[in-house]
Amino acid sequence: MGMRGLETCRLAFDTEIPDEAILVRPGMALHAIGSALIYERLSTAALMLGALDLALLVTATHLRRRKQFGVPLYEHQALRLRLADLIARTALARRGVHATVAEFSAAGVVNMCEVAGVKVTVARLAEHVASECAHLFGGHGYVEDETRFPQLLRDIRVGRVGGGTDEMMWELAAKGMRTDDALYDRWVRS
Template identity: 30%
Template sequence: MDFGWSEEQSARYERLLAEVRAVCADSHEAGGPLGAERRHWLRLGELGVLGSCVPAAYGGQDLGALDTARLFEALGRGCSHTGLVFGAGAHLFACAMPIAEFGRPGLRDKLLAGMCAGEVIAGNAMTEREAGSDVSVLATTARRTAGGWLLSGEKTFVSNGPVADVLITYASVDPNAGYFGQTAFVVDRAAPGVRVGAPMAKMGLGDCLASPVGFADCFVPDERVLGEPGQGGPIFQRSMGWERACLFAGFLGLADRLVEQVTAHVRARRQFGLPLSRFQAVSHRLADMVLRIEGARLLLYRACWQMDRDDPAELAIALSKLAVSEGVLNSALDAVRLFGARGYLDGDVEAALRDTVPTVIFSGTSDIQRQLIARELGL
């Protein structure tokens, strides 16, 4: 197995890292959430982030999962606005990729180039008040009508919802069929019957706006169904494979940034006449941060490698998601401790802790990942 990156891959990573750092530096004076401003989406499009794994025929870069993850790693390392990184990932993996893989040709032609360029923003509308970890019990329904479907129900925690132009949503077309009775739809925000709620106040990921979205007899034409009626469950799980592997590479980048910041701090900060780095309790805590993230990195790379080979990757993806989310959350907490009172002040380290808390919740909680791992082991 080759553990090295090619010159092209390394250059792509370094180039994006440098460009993102420059953009991020210019954005520190911004007053509102970055995800609310179209110019930031357009810039992400220019950088190639929003279409990295979308086929080139539809405006993307046609990269595999591993190369895409590497780009998101650079994005997460260079951009301290982690909510924007998360929003970009939700846009690409939970919205663009289902359209690229399951949309009809006309729908792909209409939407994907704009989504890759950041001209069209997408939101993923799956979660409901009573359907979080268990998405087999959707209360949102779709019933047949002439030429399409009438969609009714309420979604919540819709990432990018307040700024989305299109919404990838899932509804039950056969309540008795559970997981196999769901259908995936691509809905225009401007369609009659769509109601987007106010942005939700969250403890972290503030640069990714989220909101509830309601549908009241919203008509969706047949050509905006992804796959076939009843295939919504498998389509959603396919998108979660992309998200759990590649989006979480952005949090690997965040962890790398934390290690850089902590290392610089403990070398410079002195107590009892010595740099903090000379105290074993400090250096060992930093060593644990590196151990967690390097282990998680290998698991994530393996999951993406298996995806690129079209090998069964469910176990690898669940292991990767669990290791990255738990690892980055614990490392962010360690960073706060190593910065001491300074880590509790408003700033990058404190924000990183708040931004990493939801990693153990979204895209399947840590306990759901453990359940998936146990199932793959035949337990």
Template identity: 35%
Template sequence: MDQSIDPLQTRIADALTTVLTRTGDLDAELAAIGVPGMGAPESVGGLGLGLSADTMVNLGLGRGLEPQASYRETALVLDLLAGSEVPRSRLAALLRGEQHAATVGVHTTADLRVDDSGRAWGESEHLPAGRFGLALIRAMEQHGNSGWYLVVPQESTCETESGTRLGLSTVRLRFTGAPAEALRLSEPHTRWALDAARVRQAALLLGVADRALELARTHVNQRRQFGKPLVELQTVAHELARLIGAADGWRLLLHQTAWRCDRGRAEAAEPSRLLAAASEHALACARTSLHLHGVRGMLAHSTPAAAFRVASVEATRLDTPANLWNAAGAARGDAADS
């Protein structure tokens, strides 16, 4: 398999870098270069470029410390709705970057139910802040099973509560009889969409890790202690060398997993394994960078502190690394038994 970055991926990365230098609305700027539509399936109005394109976008967002979690939630909803009967016209605003979509009760358990009249009640988990035009919820039904429902958040039946997690904006949606449209999503299709979400999240975290390492490397080459640059201390140099070497390996694994997922060749364990490794790597890089910067790195406005906050929140957004490793192990076991 060719592990090199193809010209299209390079152009996407360059376009993303340009977007991050601008000061306008980031969602609008991303939409101008085709995000989230470039990776979305053609059946929902996207370009169908797949994860090979999405990884470049998320690597760039991570390096820019612009997590844009609402974009990845939108991409997940578009994947989940691929092949459904939801008309493209209802998704157009998502593809233009004017609205976001969110999943509720998918990454974690949420207290949601849908009554016999098709109305949703309950409260979501903490979601990334966004302009939500659609919510795809997993809710309990009257007979005790769970089902998929599409909800259009409206002020009369959906309250929004704002909050923060380590300085990153969040919202909670409280449904009070919101009309819910039942959807039928197959288990294999759901697994495929969630695997794609894990690959995107891993790309973001590896981008955050790259930025944290860049900050640390620059600092230790400039900062002097005991009469010489910090980088000349073996404990500092060896730890950074280890993390930089690991980063190269995880980045190769990211591109390989995205390539295999796009072609339907990925094993069930691969996306969970990738995200678990990327989460642990990002946290290790962010902590090391913060430690090497000392007190200056701990100031709330410092870039190392920003990298640490983003890594801490995003490393557990879809699940904890421990749970992801368990899921990967279980998938390998199931594959061996079959």
């Protein structure tokens, strides 16, 4: 659907693997490639941030240049505030990705549950922001001959499946959820 430069296809192997060639016990492959998945998920989040920056920059420029009713679109408060919200959410996402990468770089390890949460949150945000930015372009945002938003929307979609689907990421994030019975007992009167 998107990222047409990637040569993604289904592979199937019909062969016997001799015991001496097996790298991990059967059923443990996902655990064995865990560190590679951390890189993939962080890379996906970073890729989504780049797409967000592109969409927001082009859209902010559009709001300043395009005039409606004799004034730039930026002068219409509803549009300006809508874009400001998208920019603020993107700034928070960027800080989350940068902090996670910095932690991983410094310690060599990172909480896999948090990485999953960061990846899924940024990927979903990217899809939302790109859609909203296309909307702020009006009809031009949906016409391939007018803007590149249709391509961007298709390309961003891979962020929600690459490195693990949203549901897989939320399952991992849920495994890292903290609880505190003593705090609960102080807050909730039974």
